[in-house]
Amino acid sequence: MLTTHRKRAILAALQRDGQVIAKTLSDTFGVSEDTVRRDLRELAAEGLLQRVHGGALPASAAMGDFVQRQDIQMDVKRAIAVRAARMILPGHVVILDGGTTCVEMARSLPPTLEATVVTHSPSVAVALAAHPRIEVVLIGGRLFKHSVVTVGAAAIEAMAHIRADTYFMGVTGVHPTEGFSTGDLEEAYVKRALAARAAEVVVLASTEKLGAASPYVIGGIDMAQSVVIDDAAPDTLRRALAQAGVAVVEA
Incomplete structure (x- = not known):
């Protein structure tokens, strides 16, 4: 699975379930947890999610000034x-x-x-x-x-x-x-x-x-x-x- 497709799938799972777990995503995609954590870091840098211990949650839309x-x-x-x-x-x-x-x-x-x-x-x-x-x-x-x-x-x-x-x-x-x-x-x-x-x-x-x-x-x-x-x-x-x-x- 390409990185862009994997990221879309992560965001879709986040919207559906309200949270994602790095270990679960690793098993689902057949990639290492390090790869998943890198995806989460990059998505967090874009403001698309909030990383927490073990996974990620939706980022708040109320973060503007x-x-x-x-x-x-x-x-x-x-x-x-x-x-x-x-x-x-x-x-x-x-x-x-x-x-x-x-x-x-x-x-x-x-x-x-x-x-x-x-x-x-x-x-x-x-x-x-x-x-x-x-x-x-x-x-x-x-x-x-x-x-x-x-x-x-x-x-x-x-x-x-x-x-x-x-x-x-x-x-x-x-x-x-x-x-x-x-x-x-x-x-x-x-x-x-x-x-x-x-x-x-x-x-x-x-x-x-x-x-x-x-x-x-x-x-x-x-x-x-x-x-x-x-x-x-x-x-x-x-x-x-x-x-x-x-x-x-x-x-």
């Missing part, structure tokens, strides 16, 4: 944002992550809601600037322009003084065994730090993030108590989340 992500599944993100906004109760202190879904969530908060929103996203802060009853706490630090959020030591130090009811976390990958992931190492550290400051973690995940993986792990699937998804989410993922003890909230 903030502007690019504004064009991906915005109707779905708005529905998730509206549903998540209903989870905030009067008097709550919540941490709202960066990202397009979280900005939509900020815009969805009713004008009568009295609460405090802590965020490291200037975009979220601006979206709430005209809200009459929301107290906004903006965490400072170095601006990571790709995602328009603050990161770094200053941001993580500021988070140590927060005790929140809920952290609404954005991710680029949700996978039952590989956990939650994102595309930047510093962002992964910041998200872990924010999760540690909240009594409850709620993950907001549009369809393109489900069953996918990104290079940097935020934490295992059990770090969240709930995941807000839309009705197009695959049943297999719903069952896997439920088996892990994570509540599935449908938008």
